[in-house]
Amino acid sequence: MTLSDHSKLSTVALRADKTRASTLDMTIAGVRVRIGGLDEAPRVRVHDLLLPFVSDYALGTPQVRIRVAPHQQVRGWRVTCSGHEVMSTPDADHLLTYLDWFAVAQALEASTRVAVFHGAALVRDGAAVLLLAASGAGKTTLTLGLMERGWEPLADDIVLVDRETLAISPFPRCFHVDDTTQALLADPARLEWPAQLTGYARPRCWAEGACPAQTIVVIERCTTCPSMRWPILQAQAAGALITASIRNALPKSEVVDIAARLAANATTCIRLRNGQLDGALNLIESAAAQ
Amino acid sequence: MIPIVRPTARVEIETHVFPDASCLLFDPLTQDGHVLDSFGALVWDYCDGQLTIEEIATEVGALVPQYTDAKEQVRAIIEEYSQRGLLILAGTSPQASETASDKDGFGDR
Numbered sequence: 001m002t003l004s005d006h007s008k009l010s011t012v013a014l015r016a017d018k019t020r021a022s023t024l025d026m027t028i029a030g031v032r033v034r035i036g037g038l039d040e041a042p043r044v045r046v047h048d049l050l051l052p053f054v055s056d057y058a059l060g061t062p063q064v065r066i067r068v069a070p071h072q073q074v075r076g077w078r079v080t081c082s083g084h085e086v087m088s089t090p091d092a093d094h095l096l097t098y099l100d101w102f103a104v105a106q107a108l109e110a111s112t113r114v115a116v117f118h119g120a121a122l123v124r125d126g127a128a129v130l131l132l133a134a135s136g137a138g139k140t141t142l143t144l145g146l147m148e149r150g151w152e153p154l155a156d157d158i159v160l161v162d163r164e165t166l167a168i169s170p171f172p173r174c175f176h177v178d179d180t181t182q183a184l185l186a187d188p189a190r191l192e193w194p195a196q197l198t199g200y201a202r203p204r205c206w207a208e209g210a211c212p213a214q215t216i217v218v219i220e221r222c223t224t225c226p227s228m229r230w231p232i233l234q235a236q237a238a239g240a241l242i243t244a245s246i247r248n249a250l251p252k253s254e255v256v257d258i259a260a261r262l263a264a265n266a267t268t269c270i271r272l273r274n275g276q277l278d279g280a281l282n283l284i285e286s287a288a289a290q
Numbered sequence: 291m292i293p294i295v296r297p298t299a300r301v302e303i304e305t306h307v308f309p310d311a312s313c314l315l316f317d318p319l320t321q322d323g324h325v326l327d328s329f330g331a332l333v334w335d336y337c338d339g340q341l342t343i344e345e346i347a348t349e350v351g352a353l354v355p356q357y358t359d360a361k362e363q364v365r366a367i368i369e370e371y372s373q374r375g376l377l378i379l380a381g382t383s384p385q386a387s388e389t390a391s392d393k394d395g396f397g398d399r
Contacts, residue, residue, distance in 0.1 A: 233308070233310060233312035233325065233327060234308035234309065234310045234312055235306070235308055235310075235312035235313055235314040235325040235326060235327075236312070236325050238306065238308070238314045238323075238325075239314060239323050239325045242316075242323055252318070252321060253304065253316070253318055256304065256306070256314075256316045256323070257304075257306070260306035260308070260314055263308060263314075264306075264308050264309055
């Protein structure tokens, strides 16, 4: 190898090092995601926010490429994906929350190993409970409440179900915790607050390993009612799962089949009217104990 | 109402039967799902083009003698399946009907 070759290699290595310094590689639901072009300050925060997914596949090819670049017009940042601009913002916190959502959304859309559902899942003593609810129905509050009763979180907001085994994998993404929910926490130390981002908190401990759901709870919110529960058909639970499904690379028929198998394997399926918190938690625990 | 002589399920409809005897029907053409309780699932099972509505009503009625209005329920359920586009209508090709479905695509029976 000549001196000239060495020099070229050094230049390439230096460029690669500089490039890698502004690049964040992650693996989300088995999909390789790369965010490039980040300056040091936002990169540190994005790294902190998405830490559980950060991975080093320097020699691999990302399936999702997101690029962040300065945007002179808004005096902030522009985000592109596959060459198309998807957003621009002057606000650093907005950039972070957007990247948190967008990276996950793009990865899930590309995933073929799992079906994706809008919900939460927790485990205790080897049994998993799956909570299905529309946004605002109190899913996160119930999740945090169950955690304080010894349940370990698998996921909040997005639940990944293996298409073959039906096991729910841990998906350690930050919870969205508002002030009202935060005030209900008996043990705030259970959560960490990465990236100095208001409303984004991550449990310090997560369930290890994956397991299928034995209890499915379909939640409806009622601020004026006492908490109540009643049994539902497994077919109704499957229907609720399908309604809660988030589109990805799997064909709809396969998602329907996965939802049906999940519901068929559940020992208990209930609908929960989520009124008073302690009452709702008691009802979920009693259903899970059946 | 288009008369249905021998109720026949559309071949595209995917049927998922559960241990609790309930049933979920998924129509891949409309992407709609339909939840059936055990009685509805029993009637659906008879919609194979072999029997007339009255014959189905008689057989199902005999299976569930505790339901005194079983025959009326069977007729009503088959009409509902027809309205939802789940059955092949007499004299038509097996395409999904344009019947409106529930808001979220899931109608309970």
